[in-house]
Amino acid sequence: MTDWNAMSDADFRKEVRQFFEAEYPEELRHLPHRPKFAEIEHWHRKLHAKGWVAPAWPAEYGGMGLNAAKLLIFYEEQQRWGVNRGRDMGVQMVGPLIIKFGTQEQKDYWLPRILSCEDIWCQGYSEPGAGSDLANLRTRAEIDGDDFVINGQKIWTTMAHDATHIFMLVRTDPDAPKKQQGISFLLAPMEQPGVDVRTITTLSGETEFCEVFFDNARTPSENLVGELNKGWTMAKALLSFERIFIGSPSLAQNALGQLESFARGRGAFDDPVFRDRFAQAALDVEDHAALYARFADQLKRGETLGADVSMLKIWVTECFQRITELMIEAAGPDGGTIGPLQVGNVSVDVLASFYKARPTTIYGGSNEIQRNILSKAVLGLPG
């Protein structure tokens, strides 16, 4: 077993970079859409054979056991090379929760199946009446003999139509005094009569989001993770690392690179107004990266990140949107055209980038919610 954490940052980065550059299929780099598992299965097998499916998991569970500093490097290299994250809900969300709160039986059964992608997971959190106000969720799970019986609806369930299992937050005590109490964390199989999946067509015409309906669906009671009615605290405990990851500069940096080659090909830099707006965007990205580095250093020193890390997400997602809007401007009369636009020897899908940027200010806690958090937790404003 390699002790990656004992390596220098530079050596580790080199090792990760070399593996991605040598092994990751060229045609899958910077995929503009979320792939179904079949599309990336070949790559997943390579990653699995290498033992690199779960960089954050402890080695005893089949992970790489990376500390925060090394993990950041791993993700930076992944994004730099445009390596698709694959169907990583199991690795990112369920696995860590089972490792932290699950029983030995749950660990022995589920973790290897997550690594091998024998089970493919989707996340059942949001509901039509529980978006930003997630604790308002209503999907019920009631004990019936050895099973939970589930009734209700989940929405924005990414890739539910290509998943074998769902991990979900469900209401198990509707009479709890606070709505955050009475929520449990449950695992359930998708392939059963009581589960109905419908895809949602997005603005860009993709169908990666789904609605999932539960009509007396069943899951064995041993699929409860952690204590009954303690699901909310458990789910929140996982978000700490997610919060810096979601604010990483890579999306905006990649988009800026695309904008530059596209704008150059189109002659947009002849226009001084465009030059200034490009410079603004490029400097927004550079200075954001400096702030990101400050938070990353905090992690590297072993410190826990505070609520102020939310500012990374606000800045970078809004900057990403402005960059994709500049692409549309540079496209001129082609600004409404679907599909790749050819400029010289590069082709840029302007609309795909534009659409990709839109939900970034909505998901992972909308930017308005992030502003609420910063205003109360960081600035100490009342109310």
Place this chain on the structure above:
Amino acid sequence: MTQTDTVSSEQEDLRLLRESARTLFERAGGSGRARKLRDAGGSFDPNMVRELAEAGVFGVAVPEEQGGLGMGLAAGGVIAEEAGRVIAPEPVVLTIGLSLGLLRRLCPEHPKMAQLIGGEVSLAVAWQERGPGGAPADATCRYADGRLTGNKAWVVGATGSQGFLVVAEQDGGPVLVLAEATADGVVIDKRAQADGSSLGELSFSGTPAAELASGDAVQAALAEAVADATALAAAELVGLSECAFEITLEYIKTREQFDKPIGSFQVIQHRAVDLNVMCEVAQAGVREVLALMDRETDQKVRAQLASRAKARAVTTAKRITRDAVQLHGAVGYTDDFDIGLYLNRALVLSAWLGDDAYHRRIWFDAREAEGAAQ
């Protein structure tokens, strides 16, 4: 010592420097002192200059073998940020960046070096000239036979300084000379600035001056010193922005309307968050630039970095001080409240050495030139 240890001990040194600079400025009277000096006629306080010198402030970026502390521009940035926080009118960036920036590169043995580091004198740097339309133009001020003739514009610290470091033209090449403020033939036309300070328009007619250096080295040293001062002015604006934000945050927490603090209204909260985020991005960006400039030797790259810093700092300071006035409401528009002092200082520091639009242009052109060269 490992590399990480070195980095963290440097960080520790900067932290201590920041603490002592902050204490010094606060003990002297904080931003209230700036108001008093403005009302008294808009000059800086020579006693404060000496106190700052005793704390080692002016020599921070001067190498140890030249009598300084050798802590680099990053340390200069710490001082500039702290000066910005209390809108101190003393020539901190002028001395660290421009005056000492020129002398240490061109004539480190000159006695004025020690006097500047010791806070005994202040020297203004006269390097720009105004063309017929009023905009910056090429140098025409001449130096011949030990005498200086011509005009210089936008001279910061022209009043209150004991002398001028003048970049002039001699036999078709650049020359740096030193003219005493009291020398014959010097006329200072003071242009009042928004913050109560003044810029000097200098005119020399046969003024006796001593040659310090000549040739291409003068142009090169000037470019470096201007880059240093530009990045330090950015740091000063970062400190100014931070404090203007803190004052505003305190105000919206205490000012009540509709029976509640106005900071409990979401529209105010979100604006406050946006200002805070801008502040943090600017602080991270500018500090990174200063650290990079300390490691970088290529003059073009250093100038481009300085432009990045000033562009960010000006955009941030403009937005924060203007929104700060808005969030204060009507009292923000009065001279009684300190927030206006910050707005006025931001106007002056933004215009000095180039504003954000100017520096984005310089930054972009440098990037293009670098791209073309590769």
